[in-house]
Amino acid sequence: MSENASRRMMLRAEGVTKRFDGREVLRGIDLTVEQGDVVAILGPSGSGKTTLLRCLNFLERADGGTLEFDGERIELARATGKDVARLRRKTAFVFQNYNLFLNKTVLQNVTLGLTAARGMRRDEARERAVRALEKVGMAQRLDSYPAQLSGGQQQRVAIARGLAAQPEIFYFDEPTSALDPELIGEVLSVMRTLAEEGRTMLVVTHEMGFARSVSSKVLFLEDGAVVESGPTADFFTRPKTQRSRSFVESILAERER
């Protein structure tokens, strides 16, 4: 992990701040992600996890901070439309509520970004889309519409949509928290596969089992600030701060109930 110095630095965010109506929601977040890292972003509700991810992908415009990504350095607040487009081309975002294009079939959901945004040929895009859909176990539903799928199936298609773009990094914002309990497993297992392939992932989650067994690093936020960050094993076995300790304990207690 951290002793493996040969790994490439993928993303470094420094001093990310964000205000909503004058209220500071992110108060100078630092974050470093190396290639192949799976970073679990944990923290209580309202701590700013979603906002952080959204700022990194410019769905929300940060007020300050810099982003170094894939060898390029950008001031978050000053990024131009071109910067945003270029960066997004290297990222995939998986939303809590899937956000599949409702008027498009499963196949079209995956190909649209390839053909329209990247100018890929139709047949080539289709081939790539089918491969991505096979990977998430949805290739048998190419012509279904999102409304005809379960939440778990929709989320897997959403992951395939990201996969097809061959991103440098995946952002997941609580990908399973809108799902019925019996559907959570299928999505987590797809994500586990991605992690095992060495894909770089930033995952906001309340699934502690997943965070613990799959992630390599933890970023623990509270009240818009990083309380603790470091290797996952350390976080769960010997948390450095009182806050992380009680967070871990409360989570474990909840699981026992």
Add this chain to the structure above:
Amino acid sequence: MLEAIGAFFAQMFSSRVWGILVDSFPRLLGYFLRVSIPLTLLSFLLALVISVAVAMIQYAQVPVLRQICRFYIWVVRGTPLLVQLYMVFYGLPSLGVMLDAFPCAVLVFGFNEGAYMAESMRGALEAVPRGQLEAGACVGLRYLQIMRHIVLPQAFRIAFPALSNSLISMVKGTSLAASVTVMEMFRQAQVINGRLHESLGLYAEVALIYLLFCTLLTFLQRRGEKRLSRFGGVK
């Protein structure tokens, strides 16, 4: 009341009236097909283009243009259609703008219904969940691509019942073109009536033709809605 209804049917089915109706039917239907329907379709097409443009300008909050659109909707919705027709057809020539009756009617109907349809479209655009746009942005689409591939198609589905409503109301509205000399079905009925003096029968016949066509449109609307819901899509 009953007596009036009885009298109505007695008159309608007297052999004189019946003969007039049967004779005039192909003629009236011909005008309906050759003039009223094209007038409706052209006006509706114009209204559709206007409404999509106006709704998108407001949705995207384009400065200045947005205020112009609000002004247009305010004026058009706040004044009677018949008055608008008169102003353009009888009024504009005094400013040197002369339009033939038919294109004049298309313009007025198009701009008039366009204002109502723009409001339907705007509501529909705003009903498309924000997450749809965000997902589009995340797969790398530019704003206009997102509009074209994702937001507009969904908005059309949402607005479909309202747009159908506009089309149906426009079919009937074209009868107002008679007042600015467009020789469409209603005006043709007036002409025939001038010769034969059978107001009740002739105008009832005209009403029936409108009714049948609107029934057909309503049927098509149902089918369309069913089809759209089969795609699932917007819930």
